[in-house]
Amino acid sequence: MKIVMYALMKDYFEPELLVEEPVLNIDELKQVLLKRNADVENVLGVCRFAVNDWFIDNTFQLQSNDVVSIIPPSSGG
């Protein structure tokens, strides 16, 4: 599963990373990311997640070939 980081998330991870552990949903993905970098906990807590350019919630069943975007709170304008 490819994870794409945006904005502030790139201060904690490379812009793209691969998760090969089996993760079924966003909560499980968060746990994998926290194991890799515990400092991201507060930021991760306010991020939204998207798969194939659509926002998803924790009920979404992730697939191993999904591309997951991690979307921090917006700060445009």
Place this chain on the structure above:
Amino acid sequence: MTLSPSSPPAVADNFPYISSIPLDLPALLAVAHHPEAGAVVLFSGETRDNSHNKKVAYLEYEAHEVMAAKMIDEILKESIEKWNLNYAVAQHRIGKVGICESAVAVITCSPHRSEAYAANRYIIDKIKHEAPVWKCEYFTDGTKEWGGNCNCYAITGDPDKHIYTSS
């Protein structure tokens, strides 16, 4: 696509919602006219030279371009419907934006000014709060800080809930 002055589309289709080149405000404004519109409001969000009590050198914007464009399109169409606008357009920069340069522009046209003002305010607020676009401030002292314009979640407790109103 060439816009006909007599029948312009409600949403501009010849300006990309996300632009990596400087926004051309005169060009945006030049086509923002409609025979039934008595009011045209242009908002330009521009880089100021100070923030957090520090001198700003420049801003750098990043976006999830596909999602941001889709969201801006939805916001414009929703606003056209809600305020019965004759025309609306919005563009947001990505990349480096210098002091006094436009980072985001919104134009709304309607028969009377109250709707054009209200819709314009709604569009810019919603873009700032919801579109996946991010600002990083670069200061003259060499430091940087990711922007956090949208701190609504600190109040609402939910990053999907915002405190702006639609009227």
